[in-house]
Amino acid sequence: MAKIQKPLAEVRYAKELAALExxxxxxxxxxxxxxxxxxxxxxxIGRNEPIAFGGENVEITQKFYGDNALVERAVITLxxxxxLMLVGEPGTAKTMLSExxxxxxCGISSNTVQGSAGTTEDNIKYSWNYALLLSxxxxxxxxxxxxxxxxMREGIITRFEELTRCPQEVQDTLISLMSDRVMNIPxxxxxxxxxxxxxxxxxIGTANTRDKGVNDMSSALKRRxxxxxxEPVKSPKLEAKIIASQCGELMExxxxxxxxxxxxxxxxxxxxxxxxxxxxxxxxxVPKMSCVMSTAEAVSVxxxxxxxAEYFGGGxxxxxxxxxxxxxxxxxxxxxxxxKLREYYSGAIKxxxxxxxxxxxxxxxSRSFLK
Ligand SMILES: Nc1ncnc2c1ncn2[C@@H]1O[C@H](COP(=O)(O)OP(=O)(O)OP(=O)(O)O)[C@@H](O)[C@H]1O
Ligand SMILES: [Mg+2]
Numbered sequence: 001m002a003k004i005q006k007p008l009a010e011v012r013y014a015k016e017l018a019a020l021e022x023x024x025x026x027x028x029x030x031x032x033x034x035x036x037x038x039x040x041x042x043x044x045i046g047r048n049e050p051i052a053f054g055g056e057n058v059e060i061t062q063k064f065y066g067d068n069a070l071v072e073r074a075v076i077t078l079x080x081x082x083x084l085m086l087v088g089e090p091g092t093a094k095t096m097l098s099e100x101x102x103x104x105x106c107g108i109s110s111n112t113v114q115g116s117a118g119t120t121e122d123n124i125k126y127s128w129n130y131a132l133l134l135s136x137x138x139x140x141x142x143x144x145x146x147x148x149x150x151x152m153r154e155g156i157i158t159r160f161e162e163l164t165r166c167p168q169e170v171q172d173t174l175i176s177l178m179s180d181r182v183m184n185i186p187x188x189x190x191x192x193x194x195x196x197x198x199x200x201x202x203x204i205g206t207a208n209t210r211d212k213g214v215n216d217m218s219s220a221l222k223r224r225x226x227x228x229x230x231e232p233v234k235s236p237k238l239e240a241k242i243i244a245s246q247c248g249e250l251m252e253x254x255x256x257x258x259x260x261x262x263x264x265x266x267x268x269x270x271x272x273x274x275x276x277x278x279x280x281x282x283x284x285x286v287p288k289m290s291c292v293m294s295t296a297e298a299v300s301v302x303x304x305x306x307x308x309a310e311y312f313g314g315g316x317x318x319x320x321x322x323x324x325x326x327x328x329x330x331x332x333x334x335x336x337x338x339x340k341l342r343e344y345y346s347g348a349i350k351x352x353x354x355x356x357x358x359x360x361x362x363x364x365x366s367r368s369f370l371k
Pocket of ligand 1: 063064065066088089090091092093094095096097206207208233242246295296297299
């Protein structure tokens with residue numbers, strides 16, 4: 001069978017989850033959860049000590065970097081009676097966090113509604129197999145469960161991606177489901193027409209503040225969620241770490257054995273941080289780009305460059321490739337960013353080359369490929 005490109009979080013980290021469950025025995029857990037809140041947190045932000053499990057020491061790796069307190073608050077929200085809404089700029093790991101939380105809390109991260117302008121109530125609650133409906137009437141067998149139905153029946157997390165892209169009246173079907181924790185199925189007979197949510201059910205929504213704001217959520221629905229804003233990473237050191245760890249995983253998956261070039265990761269992290277904030281570490285002028293300089297984008301620029309190095313560059317990531325891939329990421333939104341990027345190189349990057357020399361010189365020289 002062909003290898004899966006991106007296995008689910010619960011599959012990728014199956015060993016870590018099993019080790020955490022083993023070490024978690026005896027700890028109190030919210031009803032319907034596989035792990036205690038502390039173990040869920042450890043799964044996401046890593047744990048200092050490995051766990052001796054199955055004859056080996058299982059390392060619990062850090063997967064989300066940044067705000068540990070946010071992770072704890074998110075876990076506590078899920079243990080309560082409100083849903084969790086992760087909002088923020090694109091590429092700040094909202095989706096990743098919601099997958100990791102679901103995998104740790106209930107062992108399933110795939111029970112997901114992918115919100116879009118075309119999402120209907122049927123995609124959230126249930127629909128019917130019309131052949132069966134016609135032949136047998138509205139029987140259980142004819143009902144096709146959608147993710148919220150499944151979440152309520154099985155007592156698992158339902159992930160709702162890009163909630164605010166759905167029409168408001170569709171979003172609002174969640175209001176009564178989330179407060180009453182019961183779904184009415186009027187087609188079924190009296191007595192069988194109520195689906196009560198099993199313990200463990202909750203909803204994690206994500207929404208992007210750039211595309212369409214959370215203003216498009218009704219206030220009644222907002223009240224059913226605790227909101228957490230996932231901020232872009234602020235420290236270049238941390239961002240370089242994310243680039244290294246995420247690309248390490250991607251490269252391993254792609255069968256590339258090359259080691260991460262930390263110098264290249266550091267450069268990218270510094271450049272992305274400066275273009276995002278508009279401030280350079282040398283206090284040089286940094287023009288503001290119209291595109292989002294997200295960490296996800298930095299990871300993909302590094303990965304592109306690493307692939308290039310592997311297949312065309314003799315394993316070495318050249319500064320030219322870094323610049324070319326950076327340009328590709330920047331120009332996605334608007335070509336007006338090209339002169340701004342040139343200005344950044346001839347100002348802030350030039351200064352870094354003069355003051356720090358070495359690899360920054362090489363990076364500055366690659367500006368001739370900004371075209
Ligand atoms: N703080 C972080 N810790 C770890 N990885 C991060 C972090 N921020 C960004 N990333 C990287 O960014 C990638 C993309 O994240 P993800 O798709 O979850 O973002 P998102 O916030 O859902 O974006 P969008 O709003 O576009 O849907 C992650 O897979 C990871 O590689
Ligand atoms: Mg997302």
